[in-house]
Structures are given as structure tokens and as C-alpha cells.
Amino acid sequence: MPYFTNSYWLDVSKLTPTSDTRAIAVDTPNAVKPKKDIMLIVLQCEPNAIMNHREAYVQNHDKYDMILTFDDEVLKACPNARLCLPACTWIRPEVYNSIDTERKKTRISSITGSKNMGAPGHSLRQFFYMNQLLLRSHFTWFRSSAGSLLPEIQANLVVGKDSHSKDILFLDYQFSLVIENSRQKNYFSEKLIDCLITKTIPVYWGCPNISDWFDTRGWIILESESLVELRQKTLIMPNYNDYRDSIEANYQKARTEFTSQYPAIQRAINLGVATLAPEE
Template sequence: MHDEEPAVGILPPAAKLGLVPSRHSLDNLSWPLGQPERLLGKQLKDLDRRDHLLLHPRTTSYYRPSFGTRAQVSVMVLEPRIVHERHIEKLRRFHWRFHKVLTAVEDDLIAHIPNGVFFPFGSTWVENCDDLDVTKTKMTSLIASAKRSQPGHLIRHEIVDWAKANAMDLIALGGGYQPFAQKQEGLAPYRFSVVIENSNEPNYFTEKLVDTILCGAVPIYLGCPNIDRFFDTSGMIICKNADDIRQAVKNASEQLYQSKLPALRAIYDKATYWGDLEGRAARVLLSDHR
């Protein structure tokens, strides 16, 4: 990045600005397009008006007297209403505190504020996906944590229990079952993977789907009802309920996988695009400078 170009720093989700935000180290931000030399070792107060600071939603952001910077401060609301409802409601009142509000919530948020920007979640947890060994040796996986607080959590465990009871060719992985060191271990060797979003809301899809595509597994997908807005679904198996998932698991075969493979490969680049969460966000913020 050229040293005189506008910079975009992102505060990590778990980080806090603290009582004196101006002293927050810029070296602790994420810099998807690179941290300029002029900002190395500096603090939030050293950003200037051409620069951008992007935050994840926190209740304190709506009330704090200052963000401690001259930079343009934006916020991104990525989770569905079931998780971020309070932030969606707050931003309808306090949107003016931010340069831009990045979100995929169209009817309940973007339609009500002047600075909303359509921005789906996507993201990825798979690193170096271009170098993965995606040789298929197993049929179907399902990755699940031990959580049971949201609708998608419950359906995942329901499918695992059914698969075990009926001797289906499905391997349950993740924190709730067989832990793995890297997520690709639960996707790359498999022809199919059951992908269930935590919540089925328009425009909401996550790394669960993106990572499956990047690892060359056909998604057996229950989630975003308008996912065809973002991907050609020919390389996927779209499900509307748990019964559809059960039927898809029963039907999984080498022949079906091979028939889906060309369409699956065709959406790899799109998955790479949606997986680049922070890069996409930075480019949105810099679009005003072009």
C-alpha cells in the first residue's frame, strides 16, 4: 500500500477501545489492505480524516463521547436478527454516529438509514485453500459445536442423532463430536457436507457454506432462503427442512458427486470473493475515494 493512500484499520471483534480510545495501538488493528508505514507504532489519534476505522457492534459505541480519532468510523453488523437484534434497533437511531453501516439487513435497517451499505457476511475459516488436498476418500460430513442455543444448532444435533441411529454414511465432527485441528479436515476429504446455518434469514450466509465450497465438498445446505442471489446453486443440494437433509444424506453417492462437481468448481471463485470479509469491507469504505 502506498504510504499516502487512505488506510483501513479494523478493530478485532473481541477487542475494546477502552476508556481512552485515542491511545489504542494501531498495531493491534487488522489491516486487510496493509498498514502504511506512516502508521506503524502509532495510536488511534494518529489516523487522519482520509483514513477509516471499522468496528464490530458494541453498545458502548452508541454512547461514548468520542472514538478518539479523526478517521471516519464505520460499523459492520454481520449476524442475523436473532443475534444482533438490539444493534439493528440501536442503529436505526444512532446511524448518524458512523460514516457507513455495513449490513445485509435490508428491510429492517438499510431501508431506514441514509448510510447503510449492503454487505453480506460470508467469510472463511480455511487458510491457503488453493493448496488444499481435496482428494475425496469419504462420503459425508457434518460439523457441529456443542451449542444448542439457536435453531440451526438443534437441527445439526438432530441430524447427527438420526444418522447414528440409522447407520448413515455420515461422520460428525467439530467441538460437539470429533474435534479437529483445522477446519479443512472436516471438509476436504468429503464428497458432501451438511451445512446448516444458525438462522435462516435472507442474505445471511457464513463461512459454513463458503468453506465447504472452497474444500470441494458439495453442500447439503439449509440456510439462506435466497442463496441463489449469491451463488449458482447447481453445485449444491438445497434443503428446506430436516427431512430434506435426511433424504440428501441417503442419496449421497460418488455418481451424484461427480454430476455436481463441474457446477461446484464453477462457484469456487465466488466463494473466494465472499470469503474475503475484511478485504471486501475495506474496499467498500474506500469506494468514496475513487
Template sequence: MLSRLKLFVALSITGILGVYFCADSSLKIRYYIYNQMDSYQRNKSKIAPYFDEKYYIKNCSFFHKNPSIPAIDHFMLRGWKGSWNETCDPNDWFNVTLFKEKIHKTSHNPFLYFIRSQPQKIEYQHKTVIYSTKDQTVRTWLLINALLQEGIFKPELRLSTQDYKNVDAIPSPFKILQSKGLVVHLDSKASQSLYSSPYWKERFQYDLKHKKKEEQKDNPPVINISEGKVFYKMHYLYRPRKWLDKALLQPQYLNFAKYTDESLQFSVMGQTEEEYSQKMRRYCAAFDLVFTGVPIHLPQERIIPGFLDLFTTQEDFSEQKEFTVSFLLSLGAKGLNSYPKQAGRIYSVRKELWDRQNEIKMKKVFYLSRRDVDKFPKELHDRVMPTDTKKPLFKSHYNVAIENTQQINYFTEKLLDCIAMEVVPIYIGCPNVGDYFDARGMIIVKDLSEMIEKMNTLKEDDYQKFKPYVLENKKRLTALLNLKNQYIKDFFQLFTLN
């Protein structure tokens, strides 16, 4: 075996060679050097029983670029620093991206860390029982691992003999956790869901007594919520900088997520839509419920369109409306130069409408957003919205609502506020908005020219023709606004807590 001095020299040479030669050559050299090391062989022997070579070769795109060494060595020798975008999992139950970035941040091999890490050497305060079905294996081992590391609850896992005939048949992650203190029992009566485990109620009681209430800041990436006799955490994955940089998953709690693919969100991360979406979907595997407008093909997903939030209240409602069209020019922090024409974005349409407003024949009520008003030319400051509320907009029969992007199942308060205030939206945005609202209560257009053309055909009594469908859409909006809460209610009813 190599001496320490020889090893240091060899690794230094490897680093230099990696600069001048291709990564494949550098990997081969490291493979040769590390395989002479006792510590490397010990680590490999720990990983080997749980490493699925066929799975790794099939799913790791990076391995396909460098297939010159055995798969297990490729997994062990590649770098682990920085953000992890590659799908290079050692098996079908250990999600490298999730564990490394959201469970335990490490610059070393996360799978080796999981195998080697030991619970805190303290006396557990409480014993607790956890159930799990076969399809809940990943979520269950994440929970149990978190409990063992936390050191408050001593978990006892009860599995059904319908799923596992004997202890040797239990999944690998549970075998690893057994070496860390997990007790596993096979029980013919234990065919129950993870979510019916006594643990959740016991956790709630413990936190009520021992945990201090956390101060909630404005727009936090994670919010702690109490539902009956259980706490859960709501993660906002569409606030990427805050959530990616600051939020960690705590598997010992129920974790719900709200996620949407909005181009303005992933673009600020310097990623393509595909890169951002792929990473978010890998994170979503650890959540108990995922509210999303884009199917991610997980059993815990619940389809909810766009951002179901209102920026208005009943105080903004005006019973008496006028035959006018209103519009709020809102662009962004760079004022008139915010978000030029780019694929998937329609911010620029708002500025174009402002510039072409003289083509509109009917009376207009056009305002400039108070947000970042200092970024706009001074000659426009007298057009700023006179109040902090949107009430002046909704005295009109019609309001122009232009979304940030045109995406399936994606709409925002720009549309919803119109519907809530019984105003007819003149709308550019969600292509399938008719799946959610009656299109007869809206004026849906494809582009700005069509919008202006339709506005110029409107007559004063047309609003009354729209009114029945406007009211129907308001009813549908009420149901949509409650959709997430209904899904959560159904979740807790389905998995009755002991």
C-alpha cells in the same frame, strides 16, 4: 421562586408521589415545581431556539403516553439514566441515543450538555478546513464538535452559497458551534463533500507523528486501519456486548461499521429483534460506511451478506475427495442443551441430525467440535475432531452446513468454507442463498427429513455433476470476499482526498 429548602422538600415529595401514583401525575408535579426554578428556566431558554415541537410530538412515542405537559418540558423532565431506547430527539439533527451512549456518556440531558459544553481552553495546534454539503450536516457537526472538544485542530467550515444564501441560513448545529469557536465561511466555490476536506490528510499526518500504535486484542469491538493516507475505524456491531459496553465513536475519524441482524446476537442483550435493530440503526447514522445485510435506509449503507469470513486456508484443501458426507456438531457453551428450539434459530437441527445419523445410508464422517468439549458427555469424546483445523471435513464430497438462523442475506463460514474447499454443501440457512451462488452447486433443503432423504439418493458419480457449479460458486465467493474492500476502495476513490 422556591428556596433551596422548600425545593428539596418538594422534590422529595415528588419522588414519593411518583411511587404511589402514575408517571403522568409525577410528571405534572415535577413540571409545576421545576418551572418555579430560575436554573430550569435558563436551561429551557437555551434549548428552546433549537427545539422542534412538531418533530418531537410526532416522533416521541413516550410523549404520546404522557401528553399532559408542553413538549419541551416533557423533553427536559424525563429521566436520562441508563440505556436509551426511546426515539425522543429534540429535532431532526440531534440523535439522543447516539450522542448519549456513543459520543458522550452522561446521565443528564445530552442535548443541554451539547449546547452548554465549551471547548478546552487551550491553544489549538493546527488550523484545518472542512467542507460540507447540505445532506452531510449531521456528520459534519459531529466531526466539528469532536475537534473543538479535542483541542488539536481549529476547524474552519466552508459552505457553498448554492446551499446557503447567507450566514443566517446555516443549520442550527453550526450556529451552536460558532458560539464555541467555529469559523464559518460561505464560498461560491466550496461545493465539496465533507470527505474531500483537507482535514483528513492532515489528521493522518498528525497521528503518524504523535499517536502511539494501539495494541489490538483478540476480537476487539473496533479495529484501527490505515487506507492510503487516511485512518479509519472499523466497528463490529455484531459483537454487541463488547461494542455496546466498551466502544465509543470518535467522529474526528472516519468510522465504518459491519452490522447484521442475527438473533443470537440481540437475544443475549435481553432484547427483541425489533428493539436491537432499531437501536443499531440509530447508531449507524453517525457512520461513514455501514456494511449490512439488512437495509437500514441510509445513504451510507452497503449491502453485504452475512459474515463474509473463511475459517479455512489453502492448507485445508484436499484434491482427492471421497464419496462421504461430513458434519461438525457445534452447538455452544452449554453443550447438548445449547439453544433449544426457538423462533429464528436452527441450532437444534444440528443435534437432531446427530441423533438421526443412523438413518443416513452413505458413509459418514461426523465429528464433535473441539470447542467446549468438556460440556459434552464423555461417551462422545472419542468423536471429537482430531485436529484444530477443519481439514478432515473437506475430504468428503459433501458437507452438512446448518446456519445459526434462517435469515435473508445471512450466511457464514459454515457455507463459505464448503464452497472454498470445493465441497458440495447440504444446506439449511439463508432463504435467498441463490441470489449469491448457483444453487446447482448445492443441495438446499428445508428440514432435516428432506436432508436425509436427499443424502440417501446420492450416488458416487454425482459429485462430478455438481463440480462445474461448485467451481462457479468458488469464483463468486472470491468476488464476495472482496466486496467489502471494493466498497471501501470505491469510497476513497469517490471522495478524492486533497
């Protein structure tokens, strides 16, 4: 029997068929069962800084058959909650399968757009971009063409709207500034996966327990929203070659677990048994 969903992007045909009918409601804490005999699964993708649904998930948990979430509080409070990390790369396989680390330079790439939905990470990206002249010259600051363009400060190149345009951020850079939308336990996104799957070391602000999921040796981890901290921690860059083992381990994990969100969703539904292979 099929899955069906309220989401425009979730292709439920990529999930393993089941003997019963299942509905997947994405980021919808007020979802209700269409029929009594249909299993209702709620999937959380956005962090609380974007959609603060934690309380609603907890209060309504007995209305769902299953909650797929990364939210630690929901996992603790709801017996039907299962850990799900739905992040996946936006980089094309032909790119991440042919990364040439010899062309990478000891520089830090960063991309910033004008979108600001009030999340801490949105404001922080723009804050760092607007103060780029106060940081070291080994930063390369790109502007996103999604939405209105940020002002040009020092010949800042514009990256196109399509996801393929992001390749430029990683192919020639050993490091990339990765700022998640918020700092929330277990939450990380394609921003980080795109970095790791291109064998790029993150300058990272985000998931406070990221070392539970990846090898963070060599990473520059930001603990605050301070320009001073970013400046101090990037004055002397780590030697990229000293961390090749870590880079390769994270690359392989990104390739095997985070090229698609469907294995993670299937694994959570199956209580840890992944029946789908990663997309190549």
C-alpha cells in the same frame, strides 16, 4: 491516517490507509464517535439470531457515518448503510490450493459441538446429530472438541479446537452438511465458504437467497428443520461429477472473494471498489 477498532480480531492495518481517522465498531449499535472529526463506521458480523441489533441500527443510524451490514431491513431503512458480506474461510491456503477431488467419496460429513446460544442453527445441528441413527449410513458425524463433548453414538471422531482440524471434514468428502446459525437473507459464514473452497457440495440450511451469491446447482438445500426432509433429500445423492462446472465456479469465487474479510470490508467502504487483493 489510521483506522482503529473495538474488536480484538479485526486487524485494521490490513485496510487501505486514508487521509482521515476512522473508527470501526464491530457489532456495537450503541457506538459513539470518540471525536467529532473521526468517521464512525459500524460493522455487523453476527446475524440477528445471535445479536439482534436491527432495531438499534435503524434507530441510531444518524449517529454513524456508515453502516456495513448484510441485513436487508437495515439496508432498506438506512441511507448510510452499505452491503457487506464479511464471511471468509478458515481453511489454510496450502489446503484449498491443492484439493484432490479424486480422493473424495460419495459421503456427507458433519461436525457438531455442544455450544448452544439459542440460535436455530445451534439446536438444529444438535438435533440432527442426536438422531443420526435415523439417517442414511453415508453420513459421517464428527464431534467438535470445543466445549463439552456430545455423546458418542457410533464411533464419532473428535475434531480438534484449532481451525486446521476442520480439513478432515472436506478432503475425503464430496458433500458436507452446512447449517448456518440462522436463516437470514444475505447471511452466510465460514461454514459455507470452507465447504466451497474445498470443492465440496453443501447440504445446506441457511441463507434463503444463497443463489444470489453462489451457483447452487447440485446443492441439497433444506427448507425446514425437519429430520424427514434431510432423510428424503439425501436418500439418493447427486452425481458429483455432473456438477464439476458449478463446483469449480464456486471454488474460484471463494478463492477470489472470501479468503479474507478485509476486501469485502474495503469494497463496502469504497462503494464497490475493492482496493485490496484476496489473501493467498
